Amino acid sequence: MAIEIHVPVLGESVTEATVGKWFKSVGDAVAVDEPICELETDKVALEVNATASGALTEIKVEEGDTVGVGALLAIIDETAHGKTSPTPTTPKADVAPAAAAPAAASDAAPAGGVRASAAKIAADKAVDLSKIVGTGADGVVTKADVLNYLEHGATAPAAAAGSNDTGSTVVADASPREEVVPMTRLRRTIAKRLKDAQNTAAMLTTYNEVDMTQVIKLRNQYKDMFEKKHGSKLGFMSFFVKACVQALKEIPEVNAEIRDDAIVYKNYYHIGVAASTPAGLVVPVVRDCQDRSFSDVEKEIVRLGGRARDGKLGMDEMQGGTFTISNGGIFGSLMSSPILNAPQSGILGMHAIKERAMVENGQVVIKPMMYLALSYDHRVVDGKGAVTFLVRVKECLEDPQRLVLDL
Incomplete structure (x- = not known):
C-alpha cells in the first residue's frame, strides 16, 4: 500500500517551508517515526518522520524547494523492502554519483556527506566532490557549495603551481577569494x-x-x-x-x-x-x-x-x-x-x-x-x-x- 507523506502543520502563521535536506533516498528502507527529511521554516528547522515502514519509492520535491502546508513530499510503499542507508546524513544514493566522475577524480566522498542535489550537479559537471569543503551541518556538501566551486574554484590543486615564460614558479590561489552562500x-x-x-x-x-x-x-x-x-x-x-x-x-x-x-x-x-x-x-x-x-x-x-x-x-x-x-x-x-x-x-x-x-x-x-x-x-x-x-x-x-x- 502506498503511503503519502505531506508537509505537516508548521505552527501559527507559518504557511510554507524550505526543504533543507533529505535523510533518505529513493529505494531506501524506512521505519515508522524515522526522520526522512528536514524542513526549514522562518523560525525553526524540523524533521518530518515516516508514518509507515517500508521503502521510499518516490521523492516529490528537491532540496531547496519551497513547499506549503499539506504539500506532498514523498511516497512510501509498505509492501516493499528497501536498502539500508549507512547513516541518516549520508544516504547511498547521495554518494553514488561521485563514482561516476572521471578517472582523474578521487572516489572519496567528503567526510560530512553529500546532499542529493549536490551529488547530481557534481555528476553532471564531472566535479570531484573530495575537493569541495562542505558548509552544511556537520560538513555536508550542499548544492551551493558545488555551484560556488564551479564558479570560483574549478582549477584543480595539481595545476595550482607552474612556470611562466621566465622560468620562475607561479603559484595560483586555488581557493576562492569570496564565497556566495544563500541565506537560510x-x-x-x-x-x-x-x-x-x-x-x-x-x-x-x-x-x-x-x-x-x-x-x-x-x-x-x-x-x-x-x-x-x-x-x-x-x-x-x-x-x-x-x-x-x-x-x-x-x-x-x-x-x-x-x-x-x-x-x-x-x-x-x-x-x-x-x-x-x-x-x-x-x-x-x-x-x-x-x-x-x-x-x-x-x-x-x-x-x-x-x-x-x-x-x-x-x-x-x-x-x-x-x-x-x-x-x-x-x-x-x-x-x-x-x-x-x-x-x-x-x-x-x-x-x-x-x-x-x-x-x-x-x-x-x-x-x-x-x-x-x-x-x-x-x-x-x-x-x-x-x-x-x-x-x-x-x-x-x-x-x-x-x-x-x-x-
Whole structure:
C-alpha cells in the first residue's frame, strides 16, 4: 500500500517551508517515526518522520524547494523492502554519483556527506566532490557549495603551481577569494526581525555593572548539593532569571508591549533565553518563571538549550515571551547593546565576568564584575523605569538572599 507523506502543520502563521535536506533516498528502507527529511521554516528547522515502514519509492520535491502546508513530499510503499542507508546524513544514493566522475577524480566522498542535489550537479559537471569543503551541518556538501566551486574554484590543486615564460614558479590561489552562500530561511527571518525592531521601536540602552561576588560564593557553596538533589547544575542564568522577575514586578512597563494603540501589561513572566545554534540565534521561552524554583528554571533552560542545539525546538517553545535575556559573556563579550526581540519592550544583555579594581570604603579591592545592558523601547519605558529596573537586578544579584525572601 502506498503511503503519502505531506508537509505537516508548521505552527501559527507559518504557511510554507524550505526543504533543507533529505535523510533518505529513493529505494531506501524506512521505519515508522524515522526522520526522512528536514524542513526549514522562518523560525525553526524540523524533521518530518515516516508514518509507515517500508521503502521510499518516490521523492516529490528537491532540496531547496519551497513547499506549503499539506504539500506532498514523498511516497512510501509498505509492501516493499528497501536498502539500508549507512547513516541518516549520508544516504547511498547521495554518494553514488561521485563514482561516476572521471578517472582523474578521487572516489572519496567528503567526510560530512553529500546532499542529493549536490551529488547530481557534481555528476553532471564531472566535479570531484573530495575537493569541495562542505558548509552544511556537520560538513555536508550542499548544492551551493558545488555551484560556488564551479564558479570560483574549478582549477584543480595539481595545476595550482607552474612556470611562466621566465622560468620562475607561479603559484595560483586555488581557493576562492569570496564565497556566495544563500541565506537560510531562518537566517533571513532573523535579519528581517532585527532590522524591523530597529526601524519600529524607539530603542535605547542603559548600562550598569554588578559585583558577582555573592552569587559566585553562593553557587560554589551549594552547587554540589544542588546537583545531587535536583539532578541539574546550578548555573548563573537562574539567578538572572529570578532577579529579572523581581525587577519586572516592580517595573511592569518593561514586561509590556504595544498592541495597536494600547499598551498591554502582562502579569506573567515568560522569559526568553537566547541560544546560539549552528542554524542561527533562537530564543526558547521559559514560561511562568514567577512560579518556578531555581531548580525548575535550570532544568528547563538545559532542556530547551539541548533541543535548540539539536534543531528540535517546536514553534510553541519559542512563542509568547515577555522579556529576553541574552548572554554574550559566554563568547567573551565585555559589553554590547542587545537588540529588542519584538514585540517585547526590554532585553537584558549579560557579559563576561572579569576581575577589576574597585574602590570600596576608600580601599582598592579586586572584585569579579559584570557589565549589564538593558535595551528598551522608549515608547513604553521611560529612562527612570529602565535605570530602576537595572538597579533592582543589580541589588538582587549582589545580595541574592533577596531572591529567596522575595524582596
